[in-house]
Amino acid sequence: MVATVLHEIPLQGGDVTDGVVRVGDTVRRPVSASTPAVHALLRHLEAVGFAGAPRVVGSGVDGLGRQVLEYLPGSTGVRLESVRDDVLGRLGGLLREYHDATRGFPLRREGWEGGSNDDRAPEVVGHCDLTPGNVVFRAGVPYGMIDFDLARPTTRLFDVVTTLRHWAPLADPVDRHPLLRNVAVGRRVRVFCDAYGVPARERRRLVEVARVRFQRSYAVMRSRAAAGGNWAQMWAGGAGERIRRAVAWLDVHEDEIHAHLVP
Incomplete structure (x- = not known):
């Protein structure tokens, strides 16, 4: 019997994670202090039926001491579809589904990665890094979220603002992806918030929270x-x-x- 040799294919590891590879239908990632908390979160998401996050495979660690997660097929990054309101709305719905799925998961757990945050009491475990590189598209539709290394307890609005930072985007045009350089940001913020279901009282705080997020992210x-x-x-x-x-x-x-946001 001939053993099957699985090749390692380097994957884009984002801005702060090196050594991410695909091995067959799995992704191998370096472990970190947050890995136990992240694996517990991913197992919770699987248990409640949220399909938009990778599963932890087996014990979650391979013989080289790396994380072993399910590979979500598709593509990432800013795409032609990214400028469409319906696609942005799907992303807002995906984030809402994810936040709702974290309900019941303990917000107090050792190992969460520190980072900028809201002053209000945590409501959910936010992804906190839902950049275009961490959203998986299939057939032109965003369906999956990857790289939960920066996940941590936060408010729904803070994670919404963090996502809009990259997808509206809340950025100077000189720093935007060319496809998003001339989009109508105000309208896109509304589309996302409508799809997520951000209530009026929170919409009134969105710009304030965005400003807090920028200031604290800079310091962190x-x-x-x-x-x-x-x-x-x-x-x-x-x-x-x-x-x-x-x-x-x-x-x-x-x-x-x-x-x-507030007519």
Whole structure:
């Protein structure tokens, strides 16, 4: 009997995770302090029937000490479909389904990755990094979420704002993907919030929370960059300047966004 040799195919590991590979129908990722909490979350999502996240395979760790997760087929990144309102609405619905699925999961657990957050009491376990690189498309539709390394207890609105940061996007046009450079951000924020079902009282806070998120993300990234590694590379590549430009852009367009959200 001839043993099957499974080749390792390097995958895009995002901004802060190296060494991510595909092996057959699985993804192998380096473990971190948050891995036990993330695996517990993913097992909970599987148990409640949420299909938009990878499953933990077997024990969750291979012989090389790497995480073993299900590979979600499809493509990631900003795509032609990303500018469409219906696609943005599907993403808003996906995030709502995910947040609802985390209900019942303990919000107090050792190992959650620290990061910027809302001042209000946590309501859900947010993904907190739902960038285009972490959303999986199939047949032109977003259906899956990957890379839960930055997941942590937070408010629904804070995770909504974090997602809109990349998908509306809440950013200076010079820093946007070319496909999203000239989109109507205020309308897209409303489309996403409508699909998610953000209530009126929270919509009134959205710009305020976005500003808090920018300020705290800047401080967190600067602190992590001081320790070196990939965070330092991101900082050296202009991450701080992009956040500062986003804050300035938000100041100019605050009334426009607010008008779309609160008629």
